[in-house]
Amino acid sequence: MIGKIRLIFLLLTAGIAASEKLFGNSPLTVAQPSDLLKWKLQNLKSVDQEIIEVVENVSMENILKLKNVFNVSDACLGSLEQLALDSLELESYAIQMLDSWGKLGSGVLEGHLNWPGRYYECRNAKNKNGTIIPKYYTSYIGYDPTPLAGMFLPGLSVGGCFPSNCSLNDINNVLYKLVNITNIPGVLAFAQSPENVIRWGAAERIGVTVCSTLVLLVVISTLYEYISLNKFAPSVKTESDSQDLISTSNQQPGKLYKLAISFSVISNTRILLNTEQKPGQINCLHGMRFLSMSWVLLGHSYVFSIYSTDNIVFTARYFVDHFGIQAITNATYSVDSFFYLSGLLVAYLGLREMRRNEGKINVLLMYLYRYIRLTPAYALVILIVVSIYPMLGDGPMWPQEQQDLKQLCDVNWWGNLLYINNLYPENTGKQCIVWSWYLANDFQFYILAPLFLYSLYRFPKLGLSLVTFCLTASIAITGGFSAYTNQQPTVLIFAQLSKLVLHPNIPTNTTTPQYSPYINDLYMKPWCRLGAYLVGMLTGYILYINNNKVKMSKVTVVIGWVSASIMNLAIVYGLYPAVEGGYVLDNNTAAFYNAVSRPLWCIGLAWLTVACVSGYGGPVNTLLSWKAFIPLSRLTYCVYLVHPLVIYWLLSTVEVFYHNSIAFLLMMFFTTLVMATMIAYALSMLIEAPVSAIMKIAFNKSSSPQNSAISYVPVNKIEQPVIDDGQKLA
Template sequence: MFFIRIVALVFVSFWGIAPSNALSDDTFSYPQYLVKNYVERITEGKSEDFYIEMKEILEEKFKLYNGNPMKKLEKALVTEYEDTQCTDAIYKAILDYYLGRQYARQMSDSMGRRESGLLKGNYLWTGTYFECFGASNGKEITGQMCQAIVAGKPNATTMAGLTIGICVPDKCAGPELTGIIQSTFFNDTSGIFVNVLCPESQKYDAPDIIFFTIVGLLGLLVITGTAVELLTFMKLRKKSEENNAKEISVSQKLILSFSIIKNTKNLLNTEQKEGNLECLHGLRFISMTWVILGHSVSSTFGFTDNIIDISNYYVNHGAIQGVANASFSVDTFFFLSGLLVAYLGLREMDKRNGKLNVLLMYLTRYLRLTPVYALAILFYVGLYEKVGFGLIYQPVTHLFAVPCQKYWWTNLLYINNLYPPRMEESCFVASWYLANDMQFYLLSPIFLLLFYRHPKAGLSVVFGTVLGSAAITGALSTYYNVRPDVIDLALLCRYLLGQGTETDSTPPPTLVEDPYFYDIYFKPWCRIGPYVIGMATGYFIHTTKRKIRLNEVFVTLMWVTVAAVDLAIIYGFWGSISQNYIPSVNALSFYNAVARPVWALCLAWLTIACVSGYGGPINGFLSWKVFIPLSRLTYCAYLIHPIVVMYLYLSREYELHFSVNIVIYYFCALLLISYALSFVFSMALEIPVTGIVKTLLTHYKSGKGHSGNSRKSSSRENDIHKEYTGSAKNEKHGVENGIIHANSVDIDCDKL
């Protein structure tokens, strides 16, 4: 849940607010987060118009208007500045304002002004973005909306202080405006600093051109593949499916990998075969929904005009803990990944007499995951900051893009959870999960071989890994005094409300300083526990063949126990939060150490009970066929949804106002848009790439001189590849390529 504090914590730290009692005077009281002097000085200077302090001078000089007042105005207003295109345009706009010119009054009207809700945290006065850009005299002046950030330190970044939208001529740049405003409104000893950021020129560069080229080629391939399927199979529709398959050449198979008809049929195919773990489809989709819900809510902390209302809601409504703890959904993904690696891997090792093609496993997984991932990063690097609008959209998305321009290669090597060392330098931060999962996958053959040859040793290694990971997490938590994220979030909310506890009245550390993320949350040695528990669960299901007999009383007790433990993990700190009490360091460290492994153990019971016939209505719900196609889109949804979240929250003309209804509305929109885009990317890239890899590897194997039973032998050699890529022949539709198929467990073991 690292999105929860990105801007809210930075807001606190950049304002340089000391943890003292609320500032007050005889008639008014200000919470700690609001610096009275800053706001009074800013609003006084902007009470009517950005240049209101110059009104008397302008009126006096206006009488001297003779068609060329620029030099006189320059001397009266900013005598220390040279004559530039920017100052000339400003002077011209000011004069035109008093002459009643429409464009100048439009520029003035569009500027951000003092708004209500200051005591609720309304420190973003956006103005009216499109009104400013529509202001022009048809000649040398066109409006552009810049943001003036007023804070207690120089060079404050976006939303790190009181942010005001100012409409200025597009000839002006941020540094020049910073100097003009600083000298005009604030002297050097005021302790108030202004930093003006203006939108940069939106020119398409190399990453954008590459992105458009790739998307264009993919679109062309999809059209071609679909057309080939229509033309080819319409001619052969009277022949048997088996003959159809024989008549398809390798080149045809490759192009048919892009057929949207074939891929959509496979995506929507809900047939289940023997050996399927049907309940995993529901688990996977619900966990992805939980992730999107968590990011939908947490992002409101940074982009709303009433952060105090959010803080009040958090500390007074226990139900919000179910959202604040959405990070446990990631542990569900780790568990599912480990379970399927073990379950599918051991099943194939049985067919291959204990042999495991490790290099093929690694190669197939990398080729399947990386193309979509790389395309998402390519979009993130360049085009992302060019497709939105609003006062803060470009500055914030530019901050996201800069690390990717330098460290994109760490993502493609899946080491971005380890390097660069500082999180603010990481590219596409949400992809930390992929790096961890890839690293766990590289270790999985060790566990598979132990499970197959020395089961007791394998289970012992699992136990030791879980114990060691928990010990490391607990030790780091104690050493760095790291609290669970929900506790730090509660402390932040209390701090914003001016309700710091007696023992801890200072704000939590900012995200870039918090050891919770650096040393615990992103690190594989602290997150591997649920993954290996999942592998042990997969081993258990494989060895028992899902035939387990349990006493009904025991089953009932287990369900009750698991439900109680899960509720305790999610809602256990609500008492402390509501009472404004911080548990001891040892208690918090213990929670950090055991909560995620215990969560995985509860998932192990749920899975074993469901696949063994003891799931009841829970298994019926999780195995609902509607979840099958949705679960197949989870990987693309995981990559796309952070981009959609930031776009909807940042690309706005006005700031967002928090309310439960608004959050529900945005969550539903984000869920729908993310999965709609996931369908597009799956059809155009993810599924075709899987089909291409499978076709090429199968062709390579079958071309090595096999005869007689060569087809069967080649297929046998590629079984592990098929299972790990989720590719199989759909006899009903004659499909030999594709990630989606009517076979089981096509929840991909090497993905989320």
């Protein structure tokens, strides 16, 4: 027991010791891993000797020094005195509080500088008379991360269990004094009290009310359909929009009946699980969509978990040394896959709709339909983030994680609902649910779509010229902006950050080399991401004019597959020599790569799509058209909305940091995939599927194309684009 509490007792009583040798110039405050370990080994003594020295320094005279030297409150001093005395009497609560502190362990040289201790052990340590109530604090001592674009240099983070009478101000006063003693420039220290305090304000009440109402509607609607199916089964046959009343024994289901069951899990699940593949559908898109979303989850599982692991040096070294990991760090191209799919379906289905309606398209209804289809599920997720999500976890890391999400959405939620969050706030890292930047881009591209559709349909040569011009302009703007702001490809930014972790001795008053403050502008702004969408529109146009059958010779097919495969593999793996070598590209070369890599990636996808649709896909088409992908592809929008919340929850509701490894990454990925899919199904049943059913009724979507220009206008998005003749993937 004494061995376990040795270091914690030293830390707790360092401020009341007569000698300052324990913290005067201790690398504990400098926080260089190699120096810290060297210092510990050089000063290692027997357990008994250290404990004796500490006990000798526990006196009223030294306790009073806390007040004089560190400006600690009288209440805190009294509680610390009692804690020290009770620990000498081996009181269970005192030993428990000391045992819960974060401790120096193995793996310091691998980046194990986060010692959160045991959060729940601290909270459960209470003395019998209740005079000392434990409170958990975390303290950070290291360099200021601000000049490094938010990237922490190696610094020490320690969890501690103090009497609640010791306020956050008391702890910070001690830390500030310790930092001042070191006289090391750039070093700072601060403490936090990670308490997950739930306040029942307006947002919480609205969130619980809305979710409860939706659940109630689902239950009532499901029960109504279940009873109707059992009571009127012989009379309910086929759907028809010609009836406006609830069906009777001699009538088919009418609009009121359809509205009544719009929230029913029975009918909505039946639609979700329908795997019928009709002639003329682009079936390979189901697999492309699901696999692309899985790639997104894999990339986010890797990136989000990096700073929640206790061996970040191992992670950085593994990334640099292993060729295969490039497929994970280059997962950003999965986003371009979705832009491509979106543009393809908008062009392909929009042109078919215009042909049915003699070149007419109701643009306003097109925008309205899409906004209504996208926004309810999106808004519900934002509402949950600011109301219910904070209630779903606890732990030393959870309060800060959920508070950051909630505070950003409290302020900037309106930008998301207007789909301008990739433009405002100016610092895109401050947007509500930051991963939703994709939706803003996609919606903005959709606003431009009628211009391209009209020109392609009425004046094909002009339309092709317009699309090509905008594609070229996007590439030029991306390249020019990249060169002007000195940007590197994303994977090389990861490489430079890995280099920072492996070799932390860099100046602290400059930005990380090649880590530009404009990185989010290059990644999130619509003028830099439009290229992938336009490649999709050109592909949709090719399929439209060729009626889904592009005839090619065997030589052309072979050349196409080989070229597309080499090109996309080169995009994903081609920069590994620079990653391994630790160097960056020439600025002009990097700008060229940033400008063309994403459109070229989509050109490779365009070949895959055209080949599969035209009958040249072989086993690739068989795999991508697998019926099991159809229901999963229908849930990808909701999966996209909720999966970061799942990852944050998994990483932030634990007491200690995870130990990174390939096994851990796979566990994190598959756990996220399964949990996100289950939650996405619930979200779909609560809001997305009912809204879709109601919109079918409101827009009379089952009627003939001649009766409604909007009936077959594509409402493509990640989750559920229209595939053929208005049959959406949901």
